[in-house]
Structures are given as structure tokens and as C-alpha cells.
Amino acid sequence: MRSWLFTLVCIAVGAITYAVMRGVHSEYLFVAGYVVLEFVVLATAWNILGGYCGYVNFGSAAFFALGAYTTIFFHKAYPLPIPLLIALSAVVSGIAGLGMGYLTLRLRGAFFSIATLALAVVLQTLVVNWDYVGGSRGAYVIRPQALSAFGLTIPYVEYLFLLMLALVVIAITTARLIERSRLGFGFATIRDDELAAEASGVPTLRLKLIATTLSGALMGMAGAPFPYYIGYLQPASAFGLEYAVNSIAMPMIGGTGSWIGPLVGALLLGTIQQVATVTISSAVNLLIVGLLLVAFVIIAPNGLVGFVTQRLRAREP
Amino acid sequence: MAEPLLQVDQVGKRFGGFVALDGINLAVAPGERLGLIGPNGSGKSTLVNCICGALHNESGSVRFDGQAIDGMAAHQRTILGLARSFQLPRPFHSLSVAENLHVPLLYAVRARFGSHLSAREINDHCIEYLRLVGLDAKAHKRPRDLTQVEMRKLELARAIAAEPKLLIADESMAGLSHSEVEDILKLLVRLNERGITIILIEHIMSAVMSFSQRLVVLVSGKKIADGDPAEVVRNPEVEKAYLG
Amino acid sequence: MDFPLELLINAVIAGVLLGGFYIAVTVGISIAFGMLDIVNIAHPAFIILGSYIAYIVNAQTGLDPILAGVLMMPVFYVLGAAVYQVYYLSFERRGQEALRGLAFFFGILFITEVGLVLVFGVDYRYVEASYVGPALHFAFIDLPYRLLIPCILSLVMLGVLDLFLSRTFLGRAIKAVSQDQGALALMAANPIRIKRIAFGISIATTALAGAFLIIIQPVEPSVGREYIGRVFAIAVLGGLGSLPGTVIGAMLLGIVESITATFYGPSWAPAVAFGFLLLTLAFRPSGLLGR
Numbered sequence: 076m077r078s079w080l081f082t083l084v085c086i087a088v089g090a091i092t093y094a095v096m097r098g099v100h101s102e103y104l105f106v107a108g109y110v111v112l113e114f115v116v117l118a119t120a121w122n123i124l125g126g127y128c129g130y131v132n133f134g135s136a137a138f139f140a141l142g143a144y145t146t147i148f149f150h151k152a153y154p155l156p157i158p159l160l161i162a163l164s165a166v167v168s169g170i171a172g173l174g175m176g177y178l179t180l181r182l183r184g185a186f187f188s189i190a191t192l193a194l195a196v197v198l199q200t201l202v203v204n205w206d207y208v209g210g211s212r213g214a215y216v217i218r219p220q221a222l223s224a225f226g227l228t229i230p231y232v233e234y235l236f237l238l239m240l241a242l243v244v245i246a247i248t249t250a251r252l253i254e255r256s257r258l259g260f261g262f263a264t265i266r267d268d269e270l271a272a273e274a275s276g277v278p279t280l281r282l283k284l285i286a287t288t289l290s291g292a293l294m295g296m297a298g299a300p301f302p303y304y305i306g307y308l309q310p311a312s313a314f315g316l317e318y319a320v321n322s323i324a325m326p327m328i329g330g331t332g333s334w335i336g337p338l339v340g341a342l343l344l345g346t347i348q349q350v351a352t353v354t355i356s357s358a359v360n361l362l363i364v365g366l367l368l369v370a371f372v373i374i375a376p377n378g379l380v381g382f383v384t385q386r387l388r389a390r391e392p
Numbered sequence: 393m394a395e396p397l398l399q400v401d402q403v404g405k406r407f408g409g410f411v412a413l414d415g416i417n418l419a420v421a422p423g424e425r426l427g428l429i430g431p432n433g434s435g436k437s438t439l440v441n442c443i444c445g446a447l448h449n450e451s452g453s454v455r456f457d458g459q460a461i462d463g464m465a466a467h468q469r470t471i472l473g474l475a476r477s478f479q480l481p482r483p484f485h486s487l488s489v490a491e492n493l494h495v496p497l498l499y500a501v502r503a504r505f506g507s508h509l510s511a512r513e514i515n516d517h518c519i520e521y522l523r524l525v526g527l528d529a530k531a532h533k534r535p536r537d538l539t540q541v542e543m544r545k546l547e548l549a550r551a552i553a554a555e556p557k558l559l560i561a562d563e564s565m566a567g568l569s570h571s572e573v574e575d576i577l578k579l580l581v582r583l584n585e586r587g588i589t590i591i592l593i594e595h596i597m598s599a600v601m602s603f604s605q606r607l608v609v610l611v612s613g614k615k616i617a618d619g620d621p622a623e624v625v626r627n628p629e630v631e632k633a634y635l636g
Numbered sequence: 637m638d639f640p641l642e643l644l645i646n647a648v649i650a651g652v653l654l655g656g657f658y659i660a661v662t663v664g665i666s667i668a669f670g671m672l673d674i675v676n677i678a679h680p681a682f683i684i685l686g687s688y689i690a691y692i693v694n695a696q697t698g699l700d701p702i703l704a705g706v707l708m709m710p711v712f713y714v715l716g717a718a719v720y721q722v723y724y725l726s727f728e729r730r731g732q733e734a735l736r737g738l739a740f741f742f743g744i745l746f747i748t749e750v751g752l753v754l755v756f757g758v759d760y761r762y763v764e765a766s767y768v769g770p771a772l773h774f775a776f777i778d779l780p781y782r783l784l785i786p787c788i789l790s791l792v793m794l795g796v797l798d799l800f801l802s803r804t805f806l807g808r809a810i811k812a813v814s815q816d817q818g819a820l821a822l823m824a825a826n827p828i829r830i831k832r833i834a835f836g837i838s839i840a841t842t843a844l845a846g847a848f849l850i851i852i853q854p855v856e857p858s859v860g861r862e863y864i865g866r867v868f869a870i871a872v873l874g875g876l877g878s879l880p881g882t883v884i885g886a887m888l889l890g891i892v893e894s895i896t897a898t899f900y901g902p903s904w905a906p907a908v909a910f911g912f913l914l915l916t917l918a919f920r921p922s923g924l925l926g927r
């Protein structure tokens with residue numbers, strides 16, 4: 076499928092999703108749906124670096140929080156519309172990703188992963204000690220009740236949901252575009268064998284930096300609307316462990332090979348968690364994610380998508 | 393000799409306290425067919441790694457095609473026209489055999505100054521190189537499904553697909569049958585006739601002797617002989633290194 | 637801000653004592669990451685597990701927490717050996733340790749933390765022992781026993797491990813695993829078995845380190861996260877796999893952290909370790925002693 080056609084299909088699917096959800100007349104559906112979509116963006120972003128290049132980022136929460144705090148910063152300094160804040164967050168988190176990559180990607184892969192763990196804690200400490208963005212107490216964002224544009228009025232939650240839906244389309248088309256391009260080839264060679272990749276002319280460091288920047292930027296974009304969604308942003312919620320674990324678990328469970336895996340994983344796990352948070356406790360629900368992650372990496376290393384395609388292939392004569 | 397294509401000057405490399413290369417000097421003329429031999433662990437692959445940028449030599453310098461390439465990243469050297477095959481094949485496992493060759497075509501050949509390969513030409517080149525090594529029937533297989541011998545052919549084909557000026561083949565023939573060795577030799581000679589300079593590293597002496605115009609011998613990280621193959625093998629020092 | 641000398645000296649001494657304890661925390665990672673090349677980011681989770689076990693034993697039976705830690709070492713050894721077996725079969729053998737192996741340890745880290753939260757909640761837990769409160773005093777210098785005793789015992793543990801690694805056949809085989817598979821073959825040792833034993837030892841050290849931790853400070857499940865940065869900062873700073881390097885790295889981090897906490901407040905302390913780690917990775921990835 077051509078890329079523009081694929082984008083159109085994505086937009087159409089998004090529009091239908093929205094139309095169906097409106098039909099249900101439940102604000103809760105949008106509140107929960109927002110979180111699921113947010114995880115789709117995070118999982119897709121993580122997979123660009125993790126699944127395509129084979130570099131594990133444990134610091135998704137840091138990039139997400141950078142996006143959220145960019146919003147807080149401008150909310151105080153100079154209020155801007157959210158789409159613009161999303162773009163700014165992409166720049167800030169993208170630069171953070173580039174810097175991270177530049178500092179550690181020349182080393183062994185494991186060092187990069189360890190450094191991403193460190194980044195989350197360093198940033199959290201900085202934010203906790205930075206009073207302008209609320210410090211450890213957190214910061215309030217006054218959210219309007221509704222948004223009016225072009226003569227239409229929609230509840231603000233729906234507006235946020237639509238924004239996240241747009242980010243999902245952006246993330247997925249970006250991921251698919253990469254897969255089909257020269258860049259995708261290059262990423263695959265990095266994941267398979269960096270020495271051989273260099274010997275074949277692949278500029279591995281530059282490609283890895285592209286991946287960390289793109290991945291970081293997308294995560295920051297996912298975080299930008301978050302303060303408006305939650306209304307009161309604390310460092311502990313912006314840097315929550317659930318972002319780090321989910322952005323790893325979702326692609327791993329769905330399958331890291333293509334854009335479908337993170338999407339499937341995030342929709343599935345995100346929905347389960349939304350249901351479980353209401354019915355059971357949120358700690359139990361995180362425990363489930365952790366257990367699923369470990370079970371899947373051991374039993375189904377290619378995720379659900381890999382499992383299904385293997386089954387289909389086996390059935391062929 | 394005209395300006396050498398490759399000039400290795402006093403190159404030294406250590407691993408911890410172990411001296412793997414000790415002041416190696418080597419010049420390779422454009423169009424030459426050079427054989428490089430030496431007992432196991434004598435430093436042949438290490439020399440290749442230093443020339444191609446997979447390892448960084450602590451001392452000495454390397455010039456390629458009239459330009460110092462010390463400190464240059466490995467991929468830039470490949471783009472300049474320096475390709476190598478790995479002694480232990482390192483295919484890209486998640487790509488098909490054909491896609492393995494697309495990588496150097498997309499990243500090395502296309503990045504070269506003045507090169508305008510279309511997607512179609514890339515495909516044609518890829519098929520041509522697969523045919524050269526006799527892997528055209530396996531184009532859509534994964535490297536895991538290949539035999540060891542086919543894996544070596546793929547390794548060689550991927551180096552050829554970088555369309556280099558200098559090709560270094562590091563033991564591409566180990567484990568091949570007699571007729572397969574002949575096929576690969578013929579292929580290398582044909583490439584050489586197209587103007588590609590070739591360094592062949594090999595343990596099969598008959599192959600080295602029939603291929604090489606000049607023979608270099610490494611022993612314990614030192615070059616102990618360099619010259620006409622027939623003379624070099626009669627060199628008492630070389631005989632001693634191989635027999636004693 | 638002025639730096640009163642007495643405060644500074646006390647901060648440095650507290651840092652040295654803290655550094656001693658950090659040796660116990662890190663020595664396992666120096667073995668697992670430095671010698672076996674296993675990036676066990678769940679190491680701190682095992683330490684916290686050790687703390688909670690020391691807490692339970694202490695609260696139920698009144699047994700000394702350190703003694704409890706020592707008694708738990710064989711159990712943790714078996715746990716570690718079992719974890720390695722799973723890791724080997726599922727990842728190392730398939731060559732997937734880079735992506736899935738890391739995710740596996742991350743999952744273990746996460747499950748342990750959340751599991752502890754579910755069982756014990758997020759309240760801080762502490763142990764009772766005669767040496768938790770008092771301190772030795774020399775002039776203006778304070779030497780709290782709760783820091784002094786873990787420090788000394790950590791050094792003892794390090795000494796024992798060092799002797800084991802350099803003097804016994806098994807120890808030398810463990811060192812060889814990281815450097816030279818060929819030498820290992822000459823010693824007729826099975827590398828998988830050697831690695832399993834070494835990883836078991838690495839986890840066994842966390843039983844004791846966990847007991848030390850809960851003597852030094854009250855513990856809740858997420859404390860482990862702070863230690864991720866610490867253990868890797870020290871291990872990398874010390875030049876992976878080098879025990880003397882580990883000592884230097886641990887002391888250095890202990891002192892810097894202690895001075896920071898004394899003069900700038902404890903809220904900056906976590907960033908010190910992680911900042912150290914980032915700087916080391918960026919500028920000195922082969923460690924302080926490395927070339």
C-alpha cells in the first residue's frame with residue numbers, strides 16, 4: 076500500500092473510532108480511550124529504537140515527562156494552544172534523545188540502556204527541585220470545560236482524545252514509513268550485526284541517533300497534552316513507572332518486528348489495564364503487566380503477531 | 393610501482409599486553425592480486441580489521457586511494473571503495489539473502505559521489521552478484537536456511553556488492569569442495585580483470601599459489617616475507633614458520 | 637555557603653562508611669555484569685528482597701538481621717542459579733540477551749517491586765538491633781554503628797570473595813569465563829556451569845547487602861530504584877569486573893553523596909549517583925582505572 080493511502084486509511088479508521096465512541100455517549104470512554112491511545116504512541120515510539128534497532132530504552136517515562144513538563148513550563152510562561160505545545164515537546168524530547176544517544180551510543184548497547192534508567196532519575200530530581208514548574212508539590216493546569224471551534228462545541232476530553240488520535244496516526248505512519256524505507260533496512264542491520272553493517276557502508280552511529288531522536292520526540296509528543304488531561308501534574312505521576320514498563324511490555328507482547336505489534340500490544344494491554352484499574356487495584360494491574368512481559372519474552376519471543384504469523388505459515392501446505 | 397592503492401605504514405596493534413601486529417608495512421598496487429598467508433593467530437584478520445576500520449591501530453597509518461584513512465569510520469572506508477568479507481560469516485539474519493546484498497548497494501554504492509542507482513538497477517546488480525556466487529536460487533531464503541558453504545558465498549557476495557576498488561577476502565574458501573574452490577577462484581580472477589584489486593587470505597595453498605601475483609607472509613604479527621609467490625614459499629624462514 | 641570543617645570531616649567519614657556498604661551492594665554486579673556479561677538490572681530488586689526477608693525474620697523471631705542475611709545466602713544462591721538457568725535457556729543460548737534478556741530482568745525488577753508493594757504496602761519498614769541507634773564518638777567525629785558494622789562486614793565479604801576468585805580453581809574459572817573461553821576449555825570446565833555458579837554467588841551477596849541496607853535505613857519497595865543508578869555507577873566507574881576498582885568507585889560515590897546530602901540537602905542525593913553514572917559513561921566508559 077502506498078504511504079499516502081495508508082495514512083488516509085489510518086485517518087479513516089481513527090474517524091470511525093471517534094464516531095462510534097461519540098455514539099455511545101459516555102465521557103468515561105474518552106477518558107479511558109485517551110490513556111490507551113497514549114500507550115499506542117509510547118509503544119510505537121519505543122519500538123522504533125527497541126524493535127527496529129535493538130536498543131532497549133528504560134527511560135520512556137523521562138521522555139514522556141519532558142513533554143508534559145514542557146507544557147507546564149509554557150503554561151506558566153506563555154500559554155500556547157496544545158498542538159503547538161505538542162510540537163515544542165517533540166523538539167525538547169527529541170533533543171534529549173539525541174543528547175542521550177550521542178553520549179552513550181558509541182558504547183556497548185547495555186550501557187545505553189543503563190544510561191536511560193539514569194536519565195529518568197536525574198530528570199526527576201531536577202524537576203522535583205525546580206520550583207517554577209511546581210517542584211515536588213506539583214502544578215495545576217486549569218482545563219477549560221469545552222472547546223469551541225468552527226461553530227462546533229465539544230467537551231475538552233474529546234478534544235484531548237482527538238489530539239491523541241492524531242498522534243497515533245502520526246506515530247504509526249512514521250513507523251511504517253521507516254519500515255519501508257532505506258532507513259528501515261539500516262535499522263535492521265544495526266539490530267542484526269553492527270560490525271557487518273558498518274562494513275556494508277551503513278553509518279550506524281548516525282542511524283542510531285536518528286532513531287533515538289525520533290523515538291524521544293514521539294514520546295515527548297505523547298506527554299505534551301498530559302497535564303491538561305490530568306489537571307494536576309506531580310513528578311511522581313509524570314515519571315510513573317507504568318510508562319517505562321508499558322512501553323517495553325506492549326511491543327514485546329505484541330511483537331517488535333513491525334508497527335502492528337506495538338499497536339496490538341498497546342490496544343490489548345492498555346484496555347486490560349483500564350478494565351483492571353476499575354475492577355481490581357492498580358498495583359495488581361501493574362503486576363499483571365510485569366508477569367506478561369516476562370512470560371512473553373520467554374515463551375513467545377516474537378510476540379502475538381509473530382505467534383500468529385507462524386501459525387498461519389505452518390498451516391499453509 | 394605506481395602510486396599504491398593501499399599503503400600500510402608501520403601499523404601496530406595490541407590486545408592488552410599481547411602484540412598482535414608489530415610494525416606492518418604493506419603496499420598494494422592498483423589491479424594487483426595479493427595473497428596473504430600465515431599460521432593461525434598470526435594476525436591476518438587483525439590486519440584486515442585495522443585496514444577496514446573495524447579495529448583501531450595504536451600506531452602507524454593506512455592510506456587508501458591517495459588519502460589517509462586513519463580514524464575514519466568503517467562505513468566511510470567502505471564508501472571509499474574498501475570492502476571485506478568476514479572470516480566467520482556475519483549475515484544480517486532478519487533480512488533475506490537478496491536484501492543482504494541490498495544493504496551495501498543502498499548504503500555504500502549509492503552514497504558514492506556521482507552514483508545514481510535506481511531501485512531497479514539495484515535489483516539488477518543484486519541478482520547479478522547472487523548469480524556470480526551461485527546463490528541466485530536462494531535469493532528469498534533467510535541466512536539461517538543456508539549451509540555453511542552458502543553462508544561463505546553470501547559473505548563474499550555482500551562484499552562484492554559494495555562494488556569496491558579493493559576487495560579483501562578473509563578465508564572465503566574454508567570448507568569448500570575442490571570444484572567450489574575453483575569456482576570462487578575463477579570468480580575472483582574475473583573480478584580482478586574488471587579492475588578490482590584483491591587481497592586473498594587463505595590457508596589452501598594451491599588456491600593461494602594459483603591466484604596470487606605476489607605473496608605476503610605474516611608470522612606472530614610480523615611480516616617475514618613479501619614477493620614472488622614461488623620464491624616466498626622457498627624462503628627458509630617461511631618454511632620454518634610453517635613446519636617448525 | 638560556607639563549609640564548616642567539622643561538618644565536612646563528618647560528611648567525608650560518613651561517606652567512607654556508606655561507601656563500604658556500597659561495596660556489598662555492588663560486588664554482585666561486578667561479578668554478573670563485569671565477569672559474566674549479564675546485565676542484571678534486577679540486582680537491586682534482589683537486595684530489597686533481602687531487606688524484607690531480614691525484616692520478616694527479625695520481626696518474627698527477633699533474630700539479628702545480619703545473621704538472618706547470612707543464613708539466607710544459600711537460599712539466594714539457589715535462586716540466582718535458577719534465574720541464570722532460565723536466562724541461559726531462553727536468551728543466552730538463542731543469542732537474544734541484548735533485547736529480550738534485558739527486558740526479562742526489567743520484568744523481574746518490576747514484579748519484585750510491585751509484589752512487595754502488594755504484600756507489605758508502601759510503608760517504610762525497619763529492623764530492631766542493639767547497634768541501630770548508638771554511635772562511637774571521637775572528639776567531634778561520629779561513627780554510627782549502623783554504618784560502621786555494615787562497612788566492616790562488607791569489606792570482609794569482599795576479602796572472602798577476592799580470595800575465592802584468585803585462589804580457588806572455581807574462582808579462577810569464573811574469572812576466565814569473562815576473558816578467555818579457550819583457557820576455560822583447557823581447564824576442562826563447562827562454561828554454563830561456571831556461569832551458573834557465579835551468578836548464584838552474585839545473587840547470594842544481595843541477601844547480605846539487603847540486610848545491611850535495612851540496618852542503615854528504613855526500606856520500602858521502591859528504594860531499589862535508587863540503587864540501580866548506584867550499583868551501575870560504581871561498577872562502571874570501577875572498571876567492570878575489577879574488585880579493587882569496585883572499592884574505589886564505591887568509596888568515591890559514598891563520599892560525594894554524603895557531602896552533597898550534608899550541604900545541599902538529601903533531595904539531590906539520587907541525582908548524584910545517576911549523574912555520576914551518566915558522566916562516567918560519557919567520558920570514562922572503561923572506568924577510572926581503565927586505559
Ligand SMILES: Nc1ncnc2c1ncn2[C@@H]1O[C@H](COP(=O)(O)OP(=O)(O)OP(=O)(O)O)[C@@H](O)[C@H]1O
Binds near residue numbers: 412430435
Ligand atoms: N578482539 C581480540 N581480543 C584479544 N585478542 C585478539 C582479538 N582478536 C584477535 N586476537 C588475538 O590476536 C591474534 C591474531 O588473531 P587473528 O585473528 O588476526 O589471526 P589470523 O591470522 O587471522 O588467524 P586465523 O588464520 O586463525 O584466522 C590471535 O592470537 C588472537 O587470539
Ligand SMILES: [Mg+2]
Binds near residue numbers: 436438
Ligand atoms: Mg583470521
